[in-house]
Amino acid sequence: MSYLISNNRLIVSSNRGKAIRTGLAYSKFVACPIIPVLQTANDFTIRVKFILIGNSLDGVIVSKGGGSENNIQWLLDIEGGNFRIYQGTVNGVGWGSWSYEAAKRFHWYDIIYSRQGNTVKLSIDGAAYINNSYAGTAVAWATPATFGGYSTGTFPLEAIFSQATIWNSSLPISDIINNTTAAQNNLIVDYRFINGNVQDSSPNGFHGDIWNDGLNRATTPQYVGNFNPDSSVVEQRVINIPASNEVVLELNASDYVNGNVLPDSSSYKRNALLIGLLPILSGGYLTFTGNNNQGIKLNDAPYITGKRDFTLLIEFKIANYRSAPRDWCAIIGKGNYQTGDYTILMHITDGTSPQPINFYSNGTVILTVMVNNLAINTNYKLVYTRSGNILSCYLNGILLGSNSSFTTAIPISNTNGNTIGLESLGTNYALEGGFKRAKIYSRALNSTEIAAL
Secondary structure, rough: OOEEEEEEEEEEEEEOEEEEOOOOOOOEEEEEEHHHHHHHHOOEEEEEEEEEOOOOOOEEEEEEEEEEEOOEEEEEEEEEOEEEEOOOOOOOOOOEEEEEOOOOOOEEEEEEEEEEEOOEEEEEOOEEEEEOOOOOOOOOOOOOEEEOOOOOOOOOOEEEEEEEEEEEEOOOHHHHHHHHHHHOOOOOEEEEEEEEEEEOOOOOOEEEEEEEEHOOEOOEEEEEOOOOOOOOOEEEEEEEOHHHHHEEEEHHHOOOOOOOOEEEEOOOOOOEEOOOOOEEEOOOOEEEEEHHHHHHHOOOOOOOOOOEEEEEEEEEEEOOOOOOOOOOEEEEEEEOOOOOOOEEEEOOOOOOOEEEEEEEEEEEEEEEEEEOOOOOOOOEEEEEEEOEEEEEEEEEOOOEEEEEEOOOOOOOOOOOEEEEEEOOOOOOOEEEEEEEEEEEEEOOOOOOHHHHH
């Protein structure tokens, strides 16, 4: 299975059999029968290959149990844009939940999820992410295991699945990749999506079904790829991708109407809240006085988590130079710079000496750049991009610096919320000046695109 993104289209091609599309627009998912190894607390390994194609980065990859995380035997999903394993019992007793890597759209994932006793493991594209133990053993649920949604048809994942395979033991990744004798001997289900059915190509014959809302049999499953899994012919299917999908947040001061809400003009509508003393819209800016409890609180700062690629634009101006202890100005962040998930602070003592801008993550300075001739009441467009392990900073279209060794994930542990113009409530680092706009993209823009912002 391969894909190409061109002219806002996702072109999916396959010469290894058909894949199936699940998702919010279709509410279809694959239900496999009550396989003994999945009905009890036995060990298992599950491998799924899929690509996320929709607007939502939330949904069930594979689950066993009821229709929510509080009534589940086990669950692998994407919650809040991040991969998560959830082991639970009725009403959540004996549960364990671990959330690590952020998910990306239009990327073919190869996920291996296993349980051995009370230890669960998760690997993403061959890299180990979770190896943790949990207390208690989940009860058995008399419901099918499902790929792409809960067994109740809720929380579907907008994705294209090309493989779903189950083994009745906890296997090392190397055994699965190399299809060793151990992998062959422990194979329970190996799904191939053929002619409207879910065919188990293993010798066990645990054929599944494609289901719709309320467990009604779907009559028009959405397929991509070859109808003949043994054919060497490559068939292509095209899925249109709205160009606006790459803009995941857009806040403009000019959209402000008196009140505490700043609307998000992207298709995601993640409206922000104005906290503290409400600003005044003047000259295209929302004016901030430097009050320690005044700022813009985001419902989310999508894509500034994990190891996701992103572009962040903040357009603003400062009103005054300041001295200690108010010599730093918070541009955007989540939590304080010592312990927060990420924070961008700008030094603003004068307009003659070079002033540093620091990008912090989890208490560590990831990138420091210097600004010469910092001017008050001047419009600045501050842009950060992450592309793989490279974090770069631009000011008014000019590259100020990069760190090509940013290999760690931006955590998602802080509960203070994402804010613009504040480091966190009550600190001395509030923005004194004006906010004009903020924009977040789901990819790293190139230098030409950044210069055009």
